[in-house]
Amino acid sequence: xxxxxxxxxxxxxxxxxxxxxxxxxxxxxxxxxxxxxxxxxxxxxxxxxxxxxxxxxxxxxxxxxxxxxxxxxxxxxxxxxxxxxxxxxxxxxxxxxxxxxxxxxxxxxxxxxxxxxxxxxxxxxxxxxxxxxxxxxxxxxxxxxxxxxxxxxxxxxxxxxxxxxxxxxxxxxxxxxxxxxxxxxxxxxxxxxxxxxxxxxxxxxxxxxxxxxxxxxxxxxxxxxxxxxxxxxxxxxxxxxxxxxxxxxxxxxxxxxxxxxxxxxxxxxxxxxxxxxxxxxxxxxxxxxxxxxxxxxxxxxxxxxxxxxxxxxxxxxxxxxxxxxxxxxxxxxxxxxxxxxxxxxxxxxxxxxxxxxxxxxxxxxxxxxxxxxxxxxxxxxxxxxxxxxxxxxxxxxxxxxxxxxxxxxxxxxxxxxxxxxxxxxxxxxxxxxxxxxxxxxxxxx
Amino acid sequence: xxxxxxxxxxxxxxxxxxxxxxxxxxxxxxxxxxxxxxxxxxxxxxxxxxxxxxxxxxxxxxxxxxxxxxxxxxxxxxxxxxxxxxxxxxxxxxxxxxxxxxxxxxxxxxxxxxxxxxxxxxxxxxxxxxxxxxxxxxxxxxxxxxxxxxxxxxxxxxxxxxxxxxxxxxxxxxxxxxxxxxxxxxxxxxxxxxxxxxxxxxxxxxxxxxxxxxxxxxxxxxxxxxxxxxxxxxxxxxxxxxxxxxxxxxxxxxxxxxxxxxxxxxxxxxxxxxxxxxxxxxxxxxxxxxxxxxxxxxxxxxxxxxxxxxxxxxxxxxxxxxxxxxxxxxxxxxxxxxxxxxxxxxxxxxxxxxxxxxxxxxxxxxxxxxxxxxxxxxxxxxxxxxxxxxxxxxxxxxxxxxxxxxxxxxxxxxxxxxxxxxxxxxxxxxxxxxxxxxxxxxxxxxxxxxxxx
Numbered sequence: 041x042x043x044x045x046x047x048x049x050x051x052x053x054x055x056x057x058x059x060x061x062x063x064x065x066x067x068x069x070x071x072x073x074x075x076x077x078x079x080x081x082x083x084x085x086x087x088x089x090x091x092x093x094x095x096x097x098x099x100x101x102x103x104x105x106x107x108x109x110x111x112x113x114x115x116x117x118x119x120x121x122x123x124x125x126x127x128x129x130x131x132x133x134x135x136x137x138x139x140x141x142x143x144x145x146x147x148x149x150x151x152x153x154x155x156x157x158x159x160x161x162x163x164x165x166x167x168x169x170x171x172x173x174x175x176x177x178x179x180x181x182x183x184x185x186x187x188x189x190x191x192x193x194x195x196x197x198x199x200x201x202x203x204x205x206x207x208x209x210x211x212x213x214x215x216x217x218x219x220x221x222x223x224x225x226x227x228x229x230x231x232x233x234x235x236x237x238x239x240x241x242x243x244x245x246x247x248x249x250x251x252x253x254x255x256x257x258x259x260x261x262x263x264x265x266x267x268x269x270x271x272x273x274x275x276x277x278x279x280x281x282x283x284x285x286x287x288x289x290x291x292x293x294x295x296x297x298x299x300x301x302x303x304x305x306x307x308x309x310x311x312x313x314x315x316x317x318x319x320x321x322x323x324x325x326x327x328x329x330x331x332x333x334x335x336x337x338x339x340x341x342x343x344x345x346x347x348x349x350x351x352x353x354x355x356x357x358x359x360x361x362x363x364x365x366x367x368x369x370x371x372x373x374x375x376x377x378x379x380x381x382x383x384x385x386x387x388x389x390x391x392x393x394x395x396x397x398x399x400x401x402x403x404x405x406x407x408x409x410x411x412x413x414x415x416x417x418x419x420x421x422x423x424x425x426x427x428x429x430x431x432x433x434x435x436x437x438x439x440x441x442x443x444x445x446x447x448x449x450x451x452x453x454x455x456x457x458x459x460x461x462x463x464x465x466x467x468x469x470x471x472x473x474x475x476x477x478x479x480x481x482x483x484x485x
Numbered sequence: 486x487x488x489x490x491x492x493x494x495x496x497x498x499x500x501x502x503x504x505x506x507x508x509x510x511x512x513x514x515x516x517x518x519x520x521x522x523x524x525x526x527x528x529x530x531x532x533x534x535x536x537x538x539x540x541x542x543x544x545x546x547x548x549x550x551x552x553x554x555x556x557x558x559x560x561x562x563x564x565x566x567x568x569x570x571x572x573x574x575x576x577x578x579x580x581x582x583x584x585x586x587x588x589x590x591x592x593x594x595x596x597x598x599x600x601x602x603x604x605x606x607x608x609x610x611x612x613x614x615x616x617x618x619x620x621x622x623x624x625x626x627x628x629x630x631x632x633x634x635x636x637x638x639x640x641x642x643x644x645x646x647x648x649x650x651x652x653x654x655x656x657x658x659x660x661x662x663x664x665x666x667x668x669x670x671x672x673x674x675x676x677x678x679x680x681x682x683x684x685x686x687x688x689x690x691x692x693x694x695x696x697x698x699x700x701x702x703x704x705x706x707x708x709x710x711x712x713x714x715x716x717x718x719x720x721x722x723x724x725x726x727x728x729x730x731x732x733x734x735x736x737x738x739x740x741x742x743x744x745x746x747x748x749x750x751x752x753x754x755x756x757x758x759x760x761x762x763x764x765x766x767x768x769x770x771x772x773x774x775x776x777x778x779x780x781x782x783x784x785x786x787x788x789x790x791x792x793x794x795x796x797x798x799x800x801x802x803x804x805x806x807x808x809x810x811x812x813x814x815x816x817x818x819x820x821x822x823x824x825x826x827x828x829x830x831x832x833x834x835x836x837x838x839x840x841x842x843x844x845x846x847x848x849x850x851x852x853x854x855x856x857x858x859x860x861x862x863x864x865x866x867x868x869x870x871x872x873x874x875x876x877x878x879x880x881x882x883x884x885x886x887x888x889x890x891x892x893x894x895x896x897x898x899x900x901x902x903x904x905x906x907x908x909x910x911x912x913x914x915x916x917x918x919x920x921x922x923x924x925x926x927x928x929x930x931x932x933x934x935x936x937x938x
Contacts, residue, residue, distance in 0.1 A: 210892075213887045217841060240691070247697065397677075398670070430670075434663070463920065463923075467917075
């Protein structure tokens, strides 16, 4: 029980902060108002402000004043995270998937830990088991769907995998139901409301965190560029908005986050669009980033090799006359992907911050400073990834609507599952369709 | 503001006099908390708010007719009459056809959503956050738009392709739905008010969980309906039958309590309900499998611009011989019995409804106990709200949908064609060749040369 509290954040017993009441105080106030064992709805989460900075950095920065020390730590950790990002990109898709999964589990853990503290449900041990069980179920469901799509050939080969894949939805549903029934059976008389709150908390967290992380993985399979460019855009927007706000910031943006300013917002927007544009240009040339991740059944490994699709081939665009006069160029060679990147960066700069405001509002609502204390100077993993979630969903929907059609292997898979008469009729339809298009030789006389 | 309070739960003033000690009205409780707590920030987030108990909603005519009986019998009579009324209503809408059924499902869904959201408002005293009601209904609209769009695109494919605006809406459907949802999300973030953050987040979470439970399941019901009305009628009837039978068995033979959550349920009722429901369902399946109206998938006829329910019944709905196990053979003297394969499936469905379905009911009971409400609302006299009647149905609807997808039907051929036509031509060629090889292997196509000729 106590180990879970320590894992996420170390609660400080005597907090001097004004609006953070310790557990005992809150308990004292609340027991007056109720006659039941059910805990109050307004407990305050103990602050998780213990310092997690490694010893070596603290020693090296002893001389500096605390404000500068904070900046340097943040700066160093930012560099470390960005290098880490490059590192795992280099290692390839499998590592990326594992990293996404690790981050997802950590984010889930952080949010659930906050939920436990808010509702003081330490003494309901079933609940931790059930939350993790639901996480496993939902992950199993999503990974099964992804794997069945992309590793079709491998799955068909192995007999147990084939069975699991055919009845995948049923098995996932049965697993979820088992968890649901366990929840109902675990309802304890005086703690109904608490348990329902934790149930809902778990489900909303699953909805937000787990579904989005699977969308990230699906984007990744489209081509690593669809993973790298959106994430870089959000990171760049964060940093640029911060810098612009630092140097030019004057007008506050929103009451929720008093540090954000309009100057930072607009400056960040323009610089992110430019940055995204340039990054798209650089990455579109490399096949490693541009090709969909395919699984090679023979060599049993991932292959990233293909004929780049038309959006990653240079095309001529005529400049509008205004720019034509300024620059003296008539046409310019661009990748169509760069046009798409403008849309992605605009979304990342304009709507992405709303994810950050949501997280700020959440932290204010539950009176926590940071989600956890995993990254020194920055807070928890969730603090870094709050803007990414909306972005991941947007990129997924964008790809689905504007870029790719349906997945051909999936269509083939479905075709093979149909009844023979249906297959025959589709075959004939397709035959005449292709013949019309001139792709098949006409019937010989 | 006040009209919403009245819609879900009647005035608090009369109940205050009746049940002053247990269920306090929200106003008096707020005052008590103002005195008790000094922390001004936590005032809107109260400890154990009580939801006012709904007043009696029985129509006058029934009241007069039953005025002579004692109150216990009166309650049973009201429940009995309303049960019969609901069952007749069910038959009526089945008779009227798929469109009416879909509309009824939509209305039930909206009412359930409203009931649960009203409880949320009462629990969190968020009447004075007017944005919130708008946002909750807006999210309901978005999710419904998304789901209906997907269903309509699947089943009315040709109609959609014909009309230009519909085609664009259908092609960018996901993007449009996402944009609508995002607007709601941004409105939520902009509507966060300084002292009410927690309340607002709670209501946001409450709305989303309700949407997840109520709206997604109602769309699964509509999907089941399109498979064939029998997949809608038999599951719902199993749940209703299980409810009634478990009640009867419990009433006559009930002794051992089943679960602490619902003290009125007994093991005898549970087991008796299980067997009775299986038998009832097998009989119902036998009766219904003979009619095309129930068995055929619902299709939209483009020429007539109407729904038609006419087809060649699939082999599930054709009588087959089953050899009886020798035990039963010696008992009944028959060697084989003619059954519809669907009846075997109905055994699986009714077992689920009797064994796992009640957990949905326990969940709802736990929910009501957690928030100290007797019923979800007071829409149906004697029974409570719509949610009270439909709580067991939700798990059933999801189960039937998953069951159909896993064991009964394959993918939808129209959808496959749709996706096929959306592919690039080189991908189409590739699939064409793969399909050709597959069909030739299966012997469904003559040898290669003859096709080209």
